[in-house]
Amino acid sequence: MIHKELLILLENFHKLCVQNGIKYSLHGGTLLGAIREKGFIAWDDDADITMDRENFDKFCLLMKTIKLSRGFAFVDINRFPQFVMKRNGCPVVWADIFVYDYISEKQFVQRLKMAGTKFFILMTRTISDQRMSNLNGLYKGVNKFFINALVYMSQIIPYRFRIRLAKWFMKQLQGNKSFVHRSNDTRVGSSMVLPAAINTHYILTNFEDKKLMIVKDYDTVLKSSYGISYMTPRKDKPDAMHAITLKKEQDEMEVFVKEYMNLAE
DSSP states (O other): HHHHHHHHHHHHHHHHHHHHTTEEEHHHHHHHHHHHHHOOOTTOSSSSEEEEHHHHHHHHHHHHHHHTTEEEEESSSSOEEEEOBBBTTOOOOOEEHHHHEEEOSSHHHHHHHHHHHHHHHHHHHHHHHHHHHHHHOOOOHEEEEEEEHHHHHHHSSSSHHHHHHHHHHTOOOTSSOOEEETTOOOOOOGOOOOEEGGTTTTEEEEEEEEEEEEEEEEEHHHHHHOTTTTSSOOSSSOHHHHHHOOOHHHHHHHHHHHHHOOOOO
16 A cells, blocks of 8 residues: 555656656665666655755745645655655655755865764754664664763754754855765765766666656665665564654654645545
8 A cells, every 4th residue: 555655656756857857866765676676675665765956956946836736745844855645545655855965075074064964963853753763773872872962952942943054054065066965864874975976867767667767877876875785685674663663754744744734635
């Protein structure tokens, strides 16, 4: 059921982008599934998309100037924006959008931007997000203590102000624009520096029974995320933890749907 809904969402997202001259690429497990499975990976329960900053800005402007079909929404109040769909009687589904920003070619400045990016990743977490990170065992010992302290203390600052600061920082320290990184990704993803040329050429690929867009140099992207053996199936987290994470995300999105979205008929 979720994969069926996700495919409808991706098809509509693709049409919006093509009709308005916007380039995007499937990303993460969605890109991996496109290349390895020609469709969804069995345990993938959301969609991942990347855009460079220029195309993302065009997409944001489009979202402000058109009225989406009932049941669709664009959510840009988080560190990573989401394209959301909810049809009556069906589970809510979404695509996370990760943005490629330029990063300096100088290693010291790269490290500086990565450190700042990781700081804002923590600053823009909610208490619920941090509890989930603790459940996943991402941090241990003294590191866990200080990270939890930072996240809890940051709650005194209004969330939208923290997001504005994070988005401002993402666009800084661009260098000569030869390299990019996913500035609003996870702490691991934001540290992956890639040649800016990866966002130059795009192709269509078969995905289930649809044609969707990916970067032509998908091999570089997948190797950076999953290693050279990305064609060998593996799971990133145990089934039980995956189920907990998915349930939390779906519950939060259902709250958003009830408050802000018109359900499709």
